[in-house]
Amino acid sequence: MTTLSDLEAQAVRNRPAFGEHAHILCDNLVRIFKTEGVEVVALQGLDLLIEKGELIAIVGASGSGKSTLLNVLSGLDVPTAGLAKVAGMDLLSMTSRDRLRYRRSVVGFIWQQTARNLLPYLTGHENVLLPMQLAGNKRDARRRAAELLELLGVADCAGRRPGELSGGQQQRIAIAVALANQPEVILADEPTGELDSDTSEEVFGALRRANRELGVTAVIVTHDPTVSEQVDRTVGIRDGRTSSETLRRTSVDGDVIAEEYAVLDRVGRLQLPRDFTNALDMERRVRLELERDHIGVWPATPGEENND
Ligand SMILES: Nc1ncnc2c1ncn2[C@@H]1O[C@H](COP(=O)(O)OP(=O)(O)OP(=O)(O)O)[C@@H](O)[C@H]1O
Numbered sequence: 001m002t003t004l005s006d007l008e009a010q011a012v013r014n015r016p017a018f019g020e021h022a023h024i025l026c027d028n029l030v031r032i033f034k035t036e037g038v039e040v041v042a043l044q045g046l047d048l049l050i051e052k053g054e055l056i057a058i059v060g061a062s063g064s065g066k067s068t069l070l071n072v073l074s075g076l077d078v079p080t081a082g083l084a085k086v087a088g089m090d091l092l093s094m095t096s097r098d099r100l101r102y103r104r105s106v107v108g109f110i111w112q113q114t115a116r117n118l119l120p121y122l123t124g125h126e127n128v129l130l131p132m133q134l135a136g137n138k139r140d141a142r143r144r145a146a147e148l149l150e151l152l153g154v155a156d157c158a159g160r161r162p163g164e165l166s167g168g169q170q171q172r173i174a175i176a177v178a179l180a181n182q183p184e185v186i187l188a189d190e191p192t193g194e195l196d197s198d199t200s201e202e203v204f205g206a207l208r209r210a211n212r213e214l215g216v217t218a219v220i221v222t223h224d225p226t227v228s229e230q231v232d233r234t235v236g237i238r239d240g241r242t243s244s245e246t247l248r249r250t251s252v253d254g255d256v257i258a259e260e261y262a263v264l265d266r267v268g269r270l271q272l273p274r275d276f277t278n279a280l281d282m283e284r285r286v287r288l289e290l291e292r293d294h295i296g297v298w299p300a301t302p303g304e305e306n307n308d
Pocket residue numbers: 033034035040041042060061062063064065066067068069
């Protein structure tokens with residue numbers, strides 16, 4: 001006879017696991033920092049799925065948890081709880097040897113400070129060669145370095161040192177360095193933070209080219225307000241959780257349209273934007289009504305509010 005627990009087990013077996021096919025998976029990710037007895041919950045159960053070959057931006061106010069998330073994905077930091085997987089590797093249970101291999105050849109990084117990405121006494125070409133030499137990938141290294149500089153539009157900078165290059169040229173060489181060991185994912189933390197808007201566009205253009213031509217998955221943390229026009233998807237983080245997504249699509253007339261959505265998590269939680277809730281004085285509880293094609297959200301009426 002089939003029991004209830006058999007049926008439950010069968011239902012779980014037949015349901016695909018959350019983000020089973022995602023290239024980057026964060027499931028209920030928590031990161032708590034403890035300093036001098038004070039706990040800061042930087043990530044509060046963050047869920048995020050990124051498909052292979054996607055180009056996405058992560059935006060959010062200062063302190064919302066963007067850098068914490070990127071540090072976890074880069075293998076520099078280990079989350080307190082939850083699940084984080086990149087290219088099939090489990091970032092919570094990795095051995096230190098796997099972590100080294102992960103950081104050397106599965107992910108590449110680009111930091112905001114141009115000086116942190118490149119060695120000042122090496123030329124552009126030598127900077128791109130270095131990670132390949134350190135990883136023992138010496139075969140065809142010179143050719144690959146030249147091809148990457150060409151792809152990112154900085155072939156003419158190959159023989160010059162960082163001090164002789166503009167900020168935008170340095171960041172494009174930094175992208176070539178990040179791509180040197182053929183990573184599956186590149187992570188960029190405010191790569192245009194020190195650049196003016198024209199130069200920022202060149203750097204975004206180079207990231208887009210790397211993503212399109214090499215198929216590498218790219219995640220960019222940024223404050224740049226124009227970013228949603230540059231990437232396929234922008235994920236907004238608020239208070240350590242994903243709260244909104246902006247999707248970019250091209251209309252039939254060829255116009256680029258960016259549409260913002262709120263994120264509904266797996267248990268049905270939704271973060272309402274603070275300016276919306278403030279505008280209608282919504283606090284603690286709201287009234288929901290299911291309509292034929294939408295759900296209405298109303299402030300609780302005064303009588304209901306006092307009714308604890
Ligand atoms: N090493 C740490 N020790 C203690 N608290 C930390 C640490 N790193 C981050 N935090 C705290 O965690 C929260 C999230 O910080 P995080 O740097 O991830 O935010 P962010 O969105 O990247 O901000 P910004 O845009 O200013 O870089 C903040 O409250 C921050 O003070």
